[in-house]
Structure formats: structure tokens, C-alpha cells
Amino acid sequence: MTVRLVRSIMGLAITSAVLAVILYRLNSPLAAVFELSVCSGLISVIFITTVSFTQRISKERFFIRRRERFLKFLYLPIIIMAAGFLLVRCLQIPQFGLPAPAQVADVRLALWGLRHLDLLGQVVILIAGVFGVVVFFKEPDQ
Amino acid sequence: MVSLFILAPFILLLALNLPFKFINAKAAFWLSAVLFLIQILLPLLDPWLPLGNHSAAFGHFFKFTLCLDSLALIMLFTIGIVVFISLLVARGTITTSKRYFNFINLLLVSLTGMNAAVLSADIFSLYVFVEITAVAVFVLMAIEKNRFAIEGTFKYLVLSMIASIFILSSIAFFILAAGEVSFAGIHSAFLAGTNIILLNFAAGLFLCGIFIKCGVVPFHGWVPDAYSEAQSAVSVLLAGIITKITGVYVLMRLFISVFIVKSSFQDLIMLIGIISIVFAALAAFRQDNIKRLLAYSSISQVGYIVLAIGCATPLAVLGAILHFFNHAVSKSLLFVNAASLEKKFGSSDISIITGLGNQLPVTGVTSLAGLFSVAGIPPFIGFWSKLIIIIALFNAQRFVYGGIALLISVLTLAYFLYMQRNVFLIKAASVAGDSPEPFFGLKFCEILLAAIIVGAGLGLPFILKSGFLQLNGFLH
Numbered sequence: 303m304t305v306r307l308v309r310s311i312m313g314l315a316i317t318s319a320v321l322a323v324i325l326y327r328l329n330s331p332l333a334a335v336f337e338l339s340v341c342s343g344l345i346s347v348i349f350i351t352t353v354s355f356t357q358r359i360s361k362e363r364f365f366i367r368r369r370e371r372f373l374k375f376l377y378l379p380i381i382i383m384a385a386g387f388l389l390v391r392c393l394q395i396p397q398f399g400l401p402a403p404a405q406v407a408d409v410r411l412a413l414w415g416l417r418h419l420d421l422l423g424q425v426v427i428l429i430a431g432v433f434g435v436v437v438f439f440k441e442p443d444q
Numbered sequence: 445m446v447s448l449f450i451l452a453p454f455i456l457l458l459a460l461n462l463p464f465k466f467i468n469a470k471a472a473f474w475l476s477a478v479l480f481l482i483q484i485l486l487p488l489l490d491p492w493l494p495l496g497n498h499s500a501a502f503g504h505f506f507k508f509t510l511c512l513d514s515l516a517l518i519m520l521f522t523i524g525i526v527v528f529i530s531l532l533v534a535r536g537t538i539t540t541s542k543r544y545f546n547f548i549n550l551l552l553v554s555l556t557g558m559n560a561a562v563l564s565a566d567i568f569s570l571y572v573f574v575e576i577t578a579v580a581v582f583v584l585m586a587i588e589k590n591r592f593a594i595e596g597t598f599k600y601l602v603l604s605m606i607a608s609i610f611i612l613s614s615i616a617f618f619i620l621a622a623g624e625v626s627f628a629g630i631h632s633a634f635l636a637g638t639n640i641i642l643l644n645f646a647a648g649l650f651l652c653g654i655f656i657k658c659g660v661v662p663f664h665g666w667v668p669d670a671y672s673e674a675q676s677a678v679s680v681l682l683a684g685i686i687t688k689i690t691g692v693y694v695l696m697r698l699f700i701s702v703f704i705v706k707s708s709f710q711d712l713i714m715l716i717g718i719i720s721i722v723f724a725a726l727a728a729f730r731q732d733n734i735k736r737l738l739a740y741s742s743i744s745q746v747g748y749i750v751l752a753i754g755c756a757t758p759l760a761v762l763g764a765i766l767h768f769f770n771h772a773v774s775k776s777l778l779f780v781n782a783a784s785l786e787k788k789f790g791s792s793d794i795s796i797i798t799g800l801g802n803q804l805p806v807t808g809v810t811s812l813a814g815l816f817s818v819a820g821i822p823p824f825i826g827f828w829s830k831l832i833i834i835i836a837l838f839n840a841q842r843f844v845y846g847g848i849a850l851l852i853s854v855l856t857l858a859y860f861l862y863m864q865r866n867v868f869l870i871k872a873a874s875v876a877g878d879s880p881e882p883f884f885g886l887k888f889c890e891i892l893l894a895a896i897i898v899g900a901g902l903g904l905p906f907i908l909k910s911g912f913l914q915l916n917g918f919l920h
Contacts, residue, residue: 332619336568419508419564423557423572426454427579430553434583437546 335417446493446512447500449486449520449559452479457552460545469541472548476531480555483524487517497565511565511627515700518765519562519693522772526684527555529776529893532885533783534677538587547587547677554580554681558689566626567618567702571611574657574690578604581686585674596669603656603666610653617646627701634704647703651695651713658691660720660750664743671739672792676783679735683742684776688768692749696764699753713754718845720747725852728859734782734792737863738775744856745771745818751849752833755840763832769900770817770826777814777893781807784886785867794866801868808868810890815860817897820853825900 318337325334359367456479460472486493493512501507531551538544557577564570582604585597619625621642622633634643659667671683699705705713724743731737745767752764782792784807789797801808813824820830830853837846900907 333616336615417569419510419560419569420572422450422454422508423560423569423576426553426556427572427576429457430550430576430579430583433546433550433553434579437543437550437583437587438589 335420446498446510446563447508449483449563450510450556451500452482453552453555453559457549457556460549460552469545469548472545473531473535476548476552477528480524480528480531483555483559484521484528487521487524493517509565510563512563515693515696515765516562518769519689520559522769523555523558523562523685523689525893525896526681526772526776527551529684529780529889530677530681532889533680533780534675536885537676537783537787543587547584550580550584550587551681554584554686558685561689562693565628566624567630568615568625570694570697571608571615574694575608577686577690578657581678581682584678584681585670587678588675590673592669592673593675596666596671596673599666600670603663607653607656610649610656614646614649614653617642617649621646627697630702631704634702644706644709647698647705647709650698654691654695654698655716656691657687658695658746658750659687659743660716660746661723661743662719664720664724667743668736668739671742671779672733672735676779676786680776680779680783683738683779684772687742687746688772692746692768695750695753696761696768699756700761705756710754710756714751714842714845717747717749717751717754718848720744720750721849721852722747725855725859728856729862732794734785734794734863734867735779737794737859738778738782741778741818741856741859742771742775744852745775748830748833748849751845752836755833755836755842755845757836757840759832759839760836763829763836766825766829766904767833770824770829770897773893773896773900774814774817774824774826777810777890777897778818780886780889780893781811781814784890787886794863798866799870802871804868806887806890808864810894811864811868813894813897815857815864817901819857819860821857823901824897825904826897827901828904 322334322337325331325337456475460467460475495513495517497509497511499507499509531548534544534547534551538547554577557573557575557580561570561573561577564573582597582601585600586594615625618630621639622630624630630643633639656663667687671679674682703709721744724740724747728737728740728744731740749764749767749771752760752767784804785797785801786792788804789800791797801811817824817826820826830849834846834849837843837849
């Protein structure tokens with residue numbers, strides 16, 4: 303595994319942590335805890351497993367792929383912005399009489415006071431990730 | 445007591461990785477085997493496991509509540525049987541002790557995940573533990589690191605991620621509409637009927653994710669590759685219990701404890717079930733590899749369970765649970781048979797091993813028991829489960845669904861008999877040698893699973909009458 307891949311995994315974990323902080327600032331500590339639970343632990347482990355299947359490609363191929371990818375997604379931001387604009391301006395989004403979600407005063411309470419079973423899940427998923435790394439990177443190939 | 449179903453495998457997992465010299469693959473095997481046997485026996489001991497909510501508290505720091513009901517009890521029993529069989533099969537088929545040690549560790553991770561998923565009382569914890577099981581299985585599937593296994597794993601991983609997106613989005617909508625994630629809370633929100641559009645939308649999203657995990661048509665793309673290319677012990681685990689718990693059990697739990705579904709929803713689910721039954725049975729005819737044939741058969745049989753859940757009468761739910769058990773045990777048996785053939789002849793392609801199977805008499809006879817049970821022939825357990833499902837469909841005035849389910853049972857028997865005839869019944873011109881069957885553990889697994897299929901089939905009326913595993917609770 304190259305240094306860049308390690309950086310990208312760390313980047314993913316940090317992004318999810320930042321998102322959790324934003325959710326907390328938006329007064330949704332329960333959602334913040336869910337974001338931390340799912341992304342920091344689970345997605346990172348899956349990502350490590352996924353990148354372990356990748357293969358090195360040549361520099362020329364890398365540049366060709368990068369160009370292809372860029373051309374493929376060139377119009378994507380414009381389409382997303384246009385779709386968002388149309389959705390907001392043209393469509394009548396139904397208003398639901400939603401109850402106020404059960405608010406938890408503090409993210410610490412949500413994490414350490416309410417979701418103990420999920421904490422155990424976090425630990426188990428990290429162990430699964432460790433075994434993934436051991437199986438894919440430390441065991442010799444057949 | 446109930447919390448031990450989660451904590452015991454977790455503690456054993458930690459203990460196996462302590463830096464002591466005496467902890468090796470052999471010690472790990474025996475300790476895990478004892479744990480799995482306890483898991484099989486505990487659900488049978490009624491007074492030890494009273495049904496209801498169970499709180500576990502370890503000081504002020506670690507507290508959680510688990511829910512044990514009749515459905516969870518049967519699931520725990522079935523999980524115990526399949527992981528025990530998988531452990532034994534791995535002993536005969538994984539060659540290096542280091543890899544076997546890693547296999548046991550990952551098996552314990554998946555056991556922790558499955559037990560916790562079965563016992564959890566809220567939809568988010570259920571999702572977390574389903575994902576833990578899936579992550580352990582991703583690694584297990586690619587444990588041999590051959591190209592095809594990795595390809596199968598990759599397909600499963602990508603589709604599983606898509607399923608996760610659906611499920612997570614649906615949980616967000618449940619929080620929005622019901623204000624909480626507990627089964628009871630969401631059920632109350634369905635009963636109250638406020639925000640019903642949003643609740644139905646969330647339920648629809650959740651079902652999309654679960655259908656991918658179940659591997660029903662049209663979300664079945666990953667199943668044949670995953671089942672056929674994985675290591676034999678992992679195939680047993682995957683086909684026997686993993687897809688059942690991460691997909692089918694979740695569907696059952698939602699329908700029994702959480703959702704209140706409209707008839708249009710029921711029709712959609714039954715339609716998906718019947719399409720799976722028909723399509724996968726037809727596709728099974730075209731397969732030349734035993735494991736791929738079994739994979740398509742699994743999709744078809746899961747279709748029966750989905751069909752019964754969609755029917756949603758108490759009798760249909762009992763049929764679904766019995767068929768879940770029947771399929772877990774019978775399909776494990778058929779995959780153990782495939783492992784025996786692969787171990788002895790180095791292939792599971794029907795064209796390569798045609799006529800060679802008669803060198804393995806135990807495998808041949810037990811294979812017959814497994815295929816008869818899956819096809820629904822008396823006196824095996826599969827006969828009762830299919831009979832109950834079909835009677836429930838006719839009772840609910842679903843005559844077309846019932847008729848198709850009955851017809852496809854005959855088709856199931858036909859493709860299995862084709863396999864049985866080619867592999868075990870005809871004699872090859874040249875015989876590869878008169879060596880004995882490959883590994884005693886595999887033979888033991890075959891006999892044990894066949895005995896369960898026959899025993900449960902012959903004793904089902906007694907089982908339902910006596911309240912064994914609280915099964916009779918589903919009739920009321």
C-alpha cells in the first residue's frame with residue numbers, strides 16, 4: 303500500500319469527523335454520532351479492503367485515465383446545480399408535519415450514554431479491519 | 445445471560461489474540477468448537493433463556509438492552525449449527541495453520557455480528573451489526589486470494605455498499621418521521637399514522653437495501669460468483685447463514701416487529717419472491733458447476749421465504765421461519781457435499797466429475813437427503829416448510845402464487861436429480877482410484893446435517909406441539 307492511499311484513508315476519516323462536528327453544530331448530536339459510527343469505523347475498513355484489491359498502473363495509463371475521468375464528469379457540477387435550482391424553484395416539495403426529532407443535549411451523552419452496543423460494534427469492526435489487513439497484506443500469496 | 449451470546453465470542457476473539465505461545469490454531473479450534481456447541485444447546489434450554497427484553501449492565505459505563513423473542517431464539521440456534529459446521533469444514537479444507545487461525549478469528553467476528561443483529565432492539569444497531577458481519581465476510585471470501593474469489597468479493601462489496609446507502613438513508617427518514625430508531629418507536633409511529641408517506645418511503649428504501657443483501661432477483665448478480673468462488677468453508681457459511689441473517693432475517697424482523705404494511709407493499713414483495721423462485725430455478729438448469737447450481741437454487745429458495753413473508757399471515761410466517769431453518773441446514777449440507785467432491789477430485793464442475801461421485805457413498809447418500817429436503821419431498825423438514833407456505837398462500841386466496849410455488853418445487857427436484865444422476869449415480873469409464881473419503885470432519889458434518897434434516901422432518905409435529913424453541917408461538 304502506498305503512502306498516498308494511506309493519506310486518502312486518513313482523509314476520509316477526517317472528512318467524516320468534520321461532518322460529524324458540523325452535524326453537532328447543527329443541533330443533531332445523534333446524527334453526528336451515527337456519522338462517526340458508520341464512516342470513521344466501517345467505511346474506512348471497507349476502503350482499506352477495497353484498495354488492497356487494486357493494482358499499480360503505468361504513468362501513461364494513469365494520465366489517460368485521469369483525462370477520461372475529467373471529461374466524463376466535466377458537466378456533472380453544472381447538471382447538479384441546474385437540477386438543484388429546478389427542484390427548488392419549479393417543484394412543490396410536500397411539507398410534512400414532522401415531529402421534532404428526539405434531541406440529545408450533548409454528543410457525549412449520545413455516544414457514551416445511549417449507544418453502548420454500537421460502541422462494542424465499533425470495536426469489533428476495527429478488529430475485523432485489522433484481520434483484513436493481516437489477511438491481505440501480511441499473509442504470503444499462494 | 446443473553447448478553448453472553450454477544451460477549452462470549454468477542455471475549456474469545458480477544459483471548460485468542462493474546463501473546464501467549466500456547467494459543468495456536470489447534471487451541472483456537474477447540475475453544476471455538478465448545479463455544480459454538482454451547483450456542484447450539486443454549487436456545488434449547490427454556491428456563492435459562494426467558495423471552496423478553498434483557499438489560500446487561502457492566503458497572504455504570506457499559507449498559508445495553510437486548511430483545512430475545514421466539515424468532516431470535518431460532519436464529520441463534522441456526523447460527524450455532526452453521527458456524528460449527530463451517531469451522532469443521534475449514535479444518536479439512538484450509539491448508540495452512542496461520543490461515544486457519546485467521547479464519548477462526550474472522551468467524552468469531554461474524555458470529556458476534558450475527559448474534560448482536562439478531563438480539564438488537566433498534567434499527568440502527570441492527571444495521572451496524574449486519575455491516576460488521578458483512579465486513580468479516582468480505583475478508584473471509586477473499587481469504588484464499590485467488591483471482592475469481594477476489595472478483596466475487598468485489599461484486600459483493602460494491603452491491604453491499606449500495607445496499608448500505610439505501611438502508612442508511614432510510615434510517616435517516618425513520619428518525620425524521622418517528623423521532624427515534626427503536627423497533628417499538630417506529631412501530632408506534634406506523635400505528636399513529638402521522639407522517640405515513642414518509643414512513644412508507646423509508647420502509648421502501650430499507651426494503652431495496654435488504655433485497656440486495658438477500659440476493660433476490662433482480663438484485664442477485666453477486667450471489668453465484670460469491671458462493672462459487674469462495675473457499676469451501678466460507679461458501680457453507682455464506683450460503684448457510686450469512687445472507688440469511690443479513691438479508692432474510694432483517695426482512696422477517698421488520699415485518700414481524702416494525703412495519704405495518706399496506707396490501708400494495710405485500711403484492712410487490714410477493715412479486716419479487718415469485719420472480720426469484722422462477723428465474724433462479726430456470727437459471728439453475730443451465731449451470732455446469734455444482735456450487736453455481738446451488739447458488740441459483742439458494743436464490744430460488746430465498747424467494748420462497750420472501751413470498752411467505754409477503755403473504756404475512758401467521759401460518760405463512762411460520763412457514764417462512766421453517767423454510768429459513770430448512771434452507772440453512774440443507775444448503776449447508778449440499779455445500780459440504782460440494783466441498784468433499786472438490787477436496788477429492790479437485791473440481792466441482794459436473795462435466796469433470798461425472799460418474800466419480802460413487803466413490804464417496806456417504807456424500808452421495810447425504811446429498812440425496814439435502815436435495816430432497818430443498819425440493820420439499822417427505823419426510824424431510826423441507827416438505828413441511830414448503831407445505832405450510834403453499835397452504836398459507838391458498839388460505840390467503842393467493843392461488844396463482846401458490847400454484848407457481850408448487851410447480852417450481854417439481855422443477856427444483858428435476859435440476860437436483862440431474863446433478864445427482866451425473867455426479868453420483870452413473871459410473872465413469874475410468875476411475876480415479878479407490879482412495880477413501882477425504883477427511884473425517886467433512887463426513888461427520890454430512891451425517892450430522894442429514895440427521896438434523898431427517899430428525900426435524902420426522903419430529904416436526906412433536907416439535908410444534910411441545911413448544912420446542914417456542915415455535916408454536918407463531919401459530920397464535
